Amino acid sequence: GAVVSQHPSRVICKSGTSVKIECRSLDFQATTMFWYRQFPKQSLMLMATSNEGSKATYEQGVEKDKFLINHASLTLSTLTVTSAHPEDSSFYICSARDFAGSEGDRYFGPGTRLTVT
Amino acid sequence: QKEVEQNSGPLSVPEGAIASLNCTYSDRGSQSFFWYRQYSGKSPELIMSIYSNGDKEDGRFTAQLNKASQYVSLLIRDSQPSDSATYLCAVNKAGGFKTIFGAGTRLFVKA
Numbered sequence: 335g336a337v338v339s340q341h342p343s344r345v346i347c348k349s350g351t352s353v354k355i356e357c358r359s360l361d362f363q364a365t366t367m368f369w370y371r372q373f374p375k376q377s378l379m380l381m382a383t384s385n386e387g388s389k390a391t392y393e394q395g396v397e398k399d400k401f402l403i404n405h406a407s408l409t410l411s412t413l414t415v416t417s418a419h420p421e422d423s424s425f426y427i428c429s430a431r432d433f434a435g436s437e438g439d440r441y442f443g444p445g446t447r448l449t450v451t
Numbered sequence: 452q453k454e455v456e457q458n459s460g461p462l463s464v465p466e467g468a469i470a471s472l473n474c475t476y477s478d479r480g481s482q483s484f485f486w487y488r489q490y491s492g493k494s495p496e497l498i499m500s501i502y503s504n505g506d507k508e509d510g511r512f513t514a515q516l517n518k519a520s521q522y523v524s525l526l527i528r529d530s531q532p533s534d535s536a537t538y539l540c541a542v543n544k545a546g547g548f549k550t551i552f553g554a555g556t557r558l559f560v561k562a
Contacts (some may be wrong), residue, residue, distance in 0.1 A: 377539060377553060377555050378495070383549060429550070442496070446472050
C-alpha cells in the first residue's frame with residue numbers, strides 16, 4: 335500500500351524557536367496534502383490543506399504566519415512551526431491524497447510529536 | 452452543531468460480541484465517509500470507506516450509511532481485545548477534498 339513518511343517522529347524544542355516537519359509520499363504523487371493537529375484525548379483537527387505549487391489553505395483560527403506550509407513538489411510538504419510556544423505542543427499528522435486514486439484514497443503519515451519546553 | 456458527531460464512549464463489549472459505533476454529520480452534501488482506527492500514540496489507519504446508502508462489509512467490519520438521516524455506523528463482529536482503540540468517523544465535505552473527523556469513540560473489548 336501507499337506509504338507516507340514524516341520526519342522527525344519526535345522533537346523537543348525550546349520556546350521561541352522554529353521547528354520544521356516534513357511529510358513525504360514515498361510511492362505516489364500527492365497533489366494535495368493535509369496537516370492535522372491532535373491534542374491528547376481529542377480528535378484530529380484540520381489545520382490546512384497544502385496544494386503543490388500554490389499557497390496553502392488554512393482553516394479558520396489557524397495562524398498562517400505561525401504555521402508555514404510549503405508544498406514544493408508532488409512528494410513533499412513541510413510544516414514549520416515558528417516561534418513555538420508550549421501550547422503548540424501536540425501530535426502533528428499529515429495526510430496525502432493519491433493523485434491517481436479515487437477521492438477516498440488518502441494516507442496518513444505516522445505523526446510527529448512536538449514538545450515545546 | 453459539530454460537523455461530525457460521535458459518542459465519545461467508552462464503549463465496553465465482551466470478547467466475541469458485536470460492537471456498534473455510530474456517527475452523524477451535518478453537511479447534507481457530503482459524499483464520502485470513512486472509519487479509521489487509532490491506537491494510542493499512533494496515527495489513524497483506514498478501516499472502511501463507504502460512498503453509497505446501505506451496507507458495506509469487509510471481513511468482521513460492516514459500515515452502514517443512511518444519507519437521508521445523515522448517519523453512518525460501523526459494526527465490528529466477533530470483537531477481539533486487539534480491536535480496543537479509538538474509532539474515528541470522518542466525512543469529506545461536499546465540493547472538496549477536506550476530511551473532517553469526529554471526536555472518536557473509545558472501544559474496549561474485554562477478554
